[in-house]
């Protein structure tokens with residue numbers, strides 16, 4: 001790999017999130033005359049890849065084994081052939097994070113939806129009463145993916161009283177340890193700058209209930225002009241994307257947004273560690289229980305029940321925690337253990353490596 005190639009690759013792919021760690025992952029392929037690129041759309045065995053040669057269409061036949069979690073997805077960094085008809089995706093670089101959902105089939109199987117996501121934005125509407133249980137469910141999913149969750153309280157213009165708004169933000173903050181909570185009004189523009197600054201550093205996805213304001217938020221971040229440009233640039237020539245395709249879009253303020261309708265209402269899929277992170281204060285209380293395998297039901301010396309009694313831990317939180325764990329157990333019981341083990345092994349390890357690489361990089365600055 002020549003240094004001019006490296007510089008060219010950096011300037012072309014940096015907007016898509018290319019960094020030194022990806023360059024290192026790609027290095028073994030560089031000498032083979034292959035190109036790195038990011039998958040911006042997947043469509044039945046084919047994908048559109050942003051490369052130094054612009055957006056190219058590539059066939060995924062080489063990298064599509066029977067394992068549904070190994071299928072190329074939007075957000076993947078891949079290695080493509082420099083030409084050919086069709087040109088093929090030769091490999092994908094190990095994922096740092098990934099969103100998986102259970103398919104609707106009886107036997108629960110994972111389906112990969114998006115990868116290499118840094119920020120999982122959970123949109124929660126202030127137009128309705130806060131449903132903290134629902135927020136926790138989305139947070140569990142977000143944590144499980146390896147991405148950093150962020151709660152956006154949308155339609156903040158509907159809560160004009162600053163004190164009332166502050167109270168709602170605080171309510172969600174106590175429900176979401178380790179998570180930033182940002183009130184935003186797409187209507188007034190309030191809070192959009194805060195959100196744009198956060199998403200500028202990486203790849204984001206929008207999660208949340210239908211009607212939460214995700215499309216409006218996406219449009220506000222993209223700017224309507226950009227949305228139009230993206231639509232006419234559609235490689236298919238079919239115009240606007242349909243609900244079955246997924247797209248990775250460049251944000252004018254920096255960063256990328258993966259807007260996949262399939263992701264928006266995604267269900268839990270073996271999110272045990274995600275549930276743990278969502279209820280991190282309960283997990284740390286559990287470390288002080290007398291018995292290591294304490295179920296926090298009626299055991300003596302249970303620090304969790306003690307915290308409920310003193311009011312330190314809302315009983316609603318404990319109940320929600322139990323509910324999500326039970327739900328997760330049911331899903332896990334239906335899921336192929338091999339797939340689970342494999343996906344865990346792959347991206348949890350890579351996630352740790354990716355983060356370590358990022359820390360290293362930041363430390364060098």
Ligand code: GDP
Pocket residue numbers: 154155156157158184185186187188208209210211212213214215216217
């Ligand atoms: P989605 O289903 O999550 O994509 O939600 P939409 O973006 O379609 O928004 C649902 C509804 O909320 C629409 O009627 C929007 O006009 C409205 N909405 C979105 N953002 C705001 C906002 O900031 N303020 C107010 N008042 N309404 C909003």
Ligand code: ZN
Pocket residue numbers: 286289294295296297299301302303304305
């Ligand atoms: Zn206990």
